[in-house]
Amino acid sequence: MKLPIITAEQRQQEHKGVKAVLLGQSGVGKTSQLWTLPADKTLFIDLEAGDLAVQGWQGDTVRPPTWPDFRLLVAFIAGPNPALGKKQPYSPAHYQAACEKFGDPAGLDKYAIFFVDSITALARLCFQWSSKQAEAFSERTGKPDTRGAYGLHGREMIAALNHLQHARGKHVIYVGILEERVDDFNRRIFQPQIEGSRTGLELPGIVDEVITMASLPDEQGNLQRSFVCQTLNPWGFPAKDRSGRLDQTEPAHLGKLLRKISQPLAERQLQYATSKPAQPQTEPQQPSQQGA
Template identity: 65%
Template sequence: MALPIITAEQRLAERTGVKLVLLGRAGVGKTSQLKTLPEVSTLFVDLEAGDLAVKDWRGDTIRPTTWPEFRDYVVFLAGPNRALPAEAPFSQAHFDHVCQRYGDPAQLDKYDCYFVDSLTVLSRWCLAWAKTQPQAFSERTGKPDTRGAYGLLGAEMIGALTQLQHARGKHVVFVAILDERLDDFNRKVFQPQIEGSKTANELPGVVDEVVTLAEIKTEDGTSFRAFVTHNLNPYGYPAKDRSGALDLLEPPDLGALITKCATTHRSFSSESNEQHRTTA
């Protein structure tokens, strides 16, 4: 049996998805960005049951209501991690069990994008669940152990989001509220509104893109909405662009932004293949 090497041409020709975190203050229009995504190929994972802003959007929706149910959806949407033991979430056994309930995962082939709104609510579900688990109680006294609950919260959230991030060929958008606060030196800082610190700190490393939907004020006092996409920006907003395709400020159109990132990858793939053929 030969070593199963994936060549550069094969890898670059694979269909890839943009993994993105969309941040913004409450009411700035994060959920409404769903309207910029294709209705026929986007699955709305509605965690807030607050879809009034997109009630006229005619795409498909799922509405998990608990942390265990969300984990079931994650393994169904993204597939199993075959390296995990059978008893672990997202294992092959977990996937097989969920498929018995939801059916053939081929039904997901129609979707190019998963829009998950929001991590703010999801982290509260996860924390409520974590507080009921054995790790949230002291082995010595049996009393609640807050540190243990938050440790489990962080591990569970990052595990689930990383698993969903591995949905090959799918765009995945995670939405979260952005909070403004003062740090220990009385400086204004922005932080995703997510329970516990581990998820907020590690999430940028899980995804390709972090964008903040913000209201930008001009020198003449007027303002406009835009996506802030670069880590080094004059506003202090969280941002990251791994694609290298985005300007500092992008129009507030999530569908167009995802297309821009994905098109850059395809162009790079075509150029690399052409260079390879020329060299050969």
């Protein structure tokens, strides 16, 4: 058996999906970003039942009611992990159970984008399930053990997010509420509103993009919705750009943002070539004085 090497040419021709979390305070218009996405290629995973802002949106929706249902959906989207045991989530056996429940996975081929609204509600759903498992109760007394529940909750959330990373050709957008608080030094701190600390800490390292949607003043001082995309920003918003193609702020249009990140390699190379700084010219050599 030959070593399955993927050449640079093959890798560059692969269609890579963007995994991103879109954060913003309540009411800023995060869910309304669905209007900027192609309805025929987007599946709305509605966990909040808060779709009033997109009531007329013409795309498809799925509403997993429990955490096990969401895990089955994750396996159905991203496929099986052959390294996992038969009883583990996202194993081949778990994937087969998802196919038996949801049907032929080829039915997902029409979707290029999965819009999960919201990761805040998803974490609550996961914790409700985790707090009812055996690990959430003391073996000695049988009383609820909060540490065990939160430990299980953290592992479950991270496993689901990591597995969705393997849906390589698909965009996955997680919407989340941005929480503002003041620390002991009276400084404003912004962080995702997610049940438990582990998911919020590890989430930026899992996804490709962390985008904060906020109302920022333009050159005339008028407030307008913008995406903050880079870690170093003057507002202290959580942000990260693994692609290296986004400016510090971008227009609040998720469809255009995904197209900018996913632009073809030839276009990126052309853009880089035209934006490279000119090389400094060397001083011309003086003619030799010998034989003058």
